[in-house]
Amino acid sequence: AQRVTQPEKLLSVFKGAPVELKCNYSYSGSPELFWYVQYSRQRLQLLLRHISRESIKGFTADLNKGETSFHLKKPFAQEEDSAMYYCALSAGVTGGGNKLTFGTGTQLKVEL
Amino acid sequence: EPEVTQTPSHQVTQMGQEVILRCVPISNHLYFYWYRQILGQKVEFLVSFYNNEISEKSEIFDDQFSVERPDGSNFTLKIRSTKLEDSAMYFCASSAQDMLNEKLFFGSGTQLSVL
Numbered sequence: 586a587q588r589v590t591q592p593e594k595l596l597s598v599f600k601g602a603p604v605e606l607k608c609n610y611s612y613s614g615s616p617e618l619f620w621y622v623q624y625s626r627q628r629l630q631l632l633l634r635h636i637s638r639e640s641i642k643g644f645t646a647d648l649n650k651g652e653t654s655f656h657l658k659k660p661f662a663q664e665e666d667s668a669m670y671y672c673a674l675s676a677g678v679t680g681g682g683n684k685l686t687f688g689t690g691t692q693l694k695v696e697l
Numbered sequence: 698e699p700e701v702t703q704t705p706s707h708q709v710t711q712m713g714q715e716v717i718l719r720c721v722p723i724s725n726h727l728y729f730y731w732y733r734q735i736l737g738q739k740v741e742f743l744v745s746f747y748n749n750e751i752s753e754k755s756e757i758f759d760d761q762f763s764v765e766r767p768d769g770s771n772f773t774l775k776i777r778s779t780k781l782e783d784s785a786m787y788f789c790a791s792s793a794q795d796m797l798n799e800k801l802f803f804g805s806g807t808q809l810s811v812l
Contacts, residue, residue: 628700629740629788629803671740684730684742684753685801 587612589674591688598662599696606657606691608646608672617675618648618655619685624668632657632670642666662695669693699723703789703804710779710811718774718807720789729772730790730801731764733757740788746772779811 588611598604610616620632633641635648635655646657655672672688702721710716722729731743744754746764763775772791776783789804 628805631800673740684745684755685732685740686742687740689739 587616587674587676587686589672589686589688591670591672591691593691594689595692595694597694597696600664601661604657604659604662604666604693604695606670606672606693608655608657608688610653610655610672610674612653612674612676614676618646619673619675620644620646620655620657621671621673621687622668623671623690629671662693664695664697667693667695699802701789701791701802701804703787703807705807706805707808708810710809712781712811713778716776716779716809718776718787718789718809720772720774720804721770722772722789722791723793723802724770726791726793726802728752728792728794729764729766730792731774732788732790732803733785734788734806735782735785743774743787776809779809781811784809784811 590609592607618635621629622632623629632644633639633646635646644657644659646655648655669690669692671690673685675685701723704719708716727747729746732740733743734740742755744758744764745752749766761777765773786806786808788806790801792801
């Protein structure tokens with residue numbers, strides 16, 4: 586069974602401080618990991634995915650298979666980063682109909 | 698950027714009534730999904746739909762639930778006889794190809810309240 590754990594419900598940081606949103610997963614196969622973000626009153630949207638090894642809005646995330654983690658990091662938090670962040674896992678089965686298993690989310694609050 | 702649209706944004710119904718939640722996926726997308734989020738809980742997968750049939754469903758998606766793509770543009774979720782525990786935010790999503798290669802686009806959700 587797949588499971589995604591985000592241990593922090595709320596993370597509060599000051600503007601300019603580093604941010605790390607934790608995500609751990611449990612899956613016996615080779616997962617695909619994603620971070621989704623939901624800004625206030627907006628829809629859930631993809632922030633980044635580990636397969637792309639990209640940096641979006643200054644955020645990065647590295648898949649650590651040894652620690653089964655996919656923590657989201659940003660060196661300097663901005664006020665506009667305040668949002669709900671969800672870590673998600675896909676079993677990586679191709680051919681259509683992939684499903685995501687989400688964590689419970691971490692509310693990031695960036696204070697001035 | 699194209700968007701997935703969902704209607705209504707908020708639906709209130711009596712327990713035991715049937716509800717239909719509507720979604721218009723992005724026009725060239727082939728894969729469609731429903732997820733739900735009970736207040737305070739995680740977003741949960743319900744069902745995926747491809748090529749006019751269900752490709753995968755979760756244990757939540759029992760006989761009370763059904764999905765349909767009636768006219769080539771809409772994608773609906775029907776709950777036959779609603780229960781109190783069906784109260785949740787329901788998200789529709791679509792993608793052009795399978796998850797590994799394409800982004801999953803979410804709608805803004807329908808908040809279902811069962812009284």
